[in-house]
Amino acid sequence: MSIIVDAGGLSCPQPVLLMLNKIKEIQKGEIIIKVDTDTSKENVSRAAQSQGWDVADIQKHETGYTLTIKKE
Numbered sequence: 381m382s383i384i385v386d387a388g389g390l391s392c393p394q395p396v397l398l399m400l401n402k403i404k405e406i407q408k409g410e411i412i413i414k415v416d417t418d419t420s421k422e423n424v425s426r427a428a429q430s431q432g433w434d435v436a437d438i439q440k441h442e443t444g445y446t447l448t449i450k451k452e
Contacts, residue, residue: 382410387420388444395420396427403431408451416444
């Protein structure tokens, strides 16, 4: 089961902080993060990778991006 973090409408660093809190909570699995800017997409991707998570997928939408990160 995926956990969804909706950070749409939030400016950095809030999307990164929300994702990092969720990473600490679950330790491994799959998290879907919704963001609405290129900057948030890049920052969330970098932060996830720095914590040992893989960016499995990035989907572009009219309103932003959906990133899927995973850790076994």
